[in-house]
Amino acid sequence: MRSKNYPVPLPLLFSLLGLAVVAAFVGSLLVGPADIDIGELLAAVLAGEEGSTTLIFYEIRLPRAILGLMIGATLGLTGAALQGFLRNPLAEPGIIGVSAAASLGAVLAFYFGLASLFALALPFGGMLGAALGVLVVQLLAGKSNSPLTFILAGVAVTSFAAALTSLALNMAENPFAALEIMFWLLGSLADRSFEHVWLSAPFILLGCLILMTVARPLDALTLGEEAAQTMGFDMGAVRRRLVFGTALSVGAATSVAGAIGFVGLIVPHLLRGLTGNRPSLLLPASMLGGAALLLTADIAVRLLSPGRELKIGVLTALIGAPFFLYLVLQQRRRLL
Template identity: 50%
Template sequence: MKSVSRLQQNMLLIGLSGLLLVAVLASSMFGAVNLSLSQVIEALFGGSDTGVNIIVQELRMPRIILGLMAGATLGYTGAALQGLLRNPLADPGVIGVSSSASFGAVAAIYLGLSAYSAMAIPGMAMMGALVATLILMLLASRDSSVLTLILAGVGISSIATAGISLIMNFAPNPISLQDMIFWMLGSLENRTYDDLMLAGPFIIVGWLMMIGVGQGLNALSLGSEAAHTLGIDLKRLRWRVVLGTTLSVGATVSVCGAIGFIGLVVPHLIRALIGYEPRKLLLPSALAGAVLMTAADILTRLPIGHGQLRLGVVMAVIGAPVFIYIIFKTRESMR
């Protein structure tokens, strides 16, 4: 098992922070209207002309901030769930929150609620995530074992996926169906401070719930009995991770759509650099997730053919080959 020094961990964090800064600056500069770095800096302080100020402050900054929060959430919760479930294939979708939030959003589109309020779709998505949480708590309240959580999550995810398919099957017209598909492909385009204000508090509360879980996850990696011997309240640890994941990921999906692979792939990439200790993976995974999300969002702005890349598609194109490579390398190392 790889072990790294404190200095190496700090260097990794500094390196990821530097990459994140570069990605943020690039995201603020590139788009339908390309800007120079000096224009961006002036606009952030209101010193540029009105048009540039609007582009940077009203159009790009909410998109960037939301992308940072979403990527950090998916990376952090992916690492936390992999540590909790002791399964390297675990990600936020394993507890059913992503698919349930998607079901809520698709239902809002089907019912035409977006015509009454721009917040209808994210609001319904959040409701779907919260309902999934209540069902999960009901199913696993008496037995909070890892197996029960996984089975409950699989059941919730299956029901939500079936509901999405049913709604799409009865879509009233091709435009509604197209809206559903586009939303499920994920995007940060046209996101505003209203979206940030809706999702931000839930994301932050989810983060706060998971502060300090690293020590418990480290103990749990030695086995449930060893963790209990070390004084870890396993039931409390599980619910902190699950509820924190539900709140933060549910809020993320509600405004960004369904975006896969970050929570699955990012912890693997970080694990290859600093080893398998769950506590050491959390913060680097959050930073790497934010970097990857921001970089992928920049790629969605590239003009390709007659259409536009969607964020979920970019992440699948990047994440699937990386994940296959990780599996291949893991298999080779076990021989």
């Protein structure tokens, strides 16, 4: 029986989202520049044969699909959590400076030549940058639970990190290094290995687990901050968990894949009405929706430009920017 609060029965909604994730994950494993017959690929993998076919599957496509799954789920979850906490429909993971700070850390690894010394310098630099960025946001926001103070602190960190990133690009002596930095900043899942998966997975999974613990407080927050505090929720502690979880998960995701925007903005909006505007339902739904969206976008970049692969951050921006404009216009009409 359909509830008036849920246009689609919840079991059906989550089943459809789960099927979408599975279909996108399998599609990501089967699509690529190498012309491999699907039957040949499946037969080689199932038989455990060694050769170019299984090498492509295990070393290129499988880690790429796993990263797409984890990063998409992270972006969708953090977007839903931040929108619920800040009560701002335009909030997304980059609003607290994590993405910009992680990007700066990775860019500095490029700039000082650390990335050429060992491959994991790039993700390590990104995660260190994210940690420092979140620390600064916490110090700037202080003990205030005001969403405005929190947003302003995030904007300040984002602006400063973006300025330092631009400075590094401007001062780079090697034009090839500057070009490599620019390509990385566009965001991509290409050429990632299981080293990137093992490095980022613990932080992403831990961050997502922490974020799921704020589901009930966010449900209470829909009644107002005073009502949430009356129900026994410490909003200061909720904010710290939210920031820490976002820093771990989005920082790790950005450090291995670059900046991929708009996923955390789009997915919660598409699913909010289907979950009855309940954060405790929207958070897991956004995890599934984000994973399905990013995996589908990663398939699309391989199909749209097989010669010189389109960066996934560019594609999500091309999709997300018009959607963002639609949200702005919708908000303006509500205020009139």
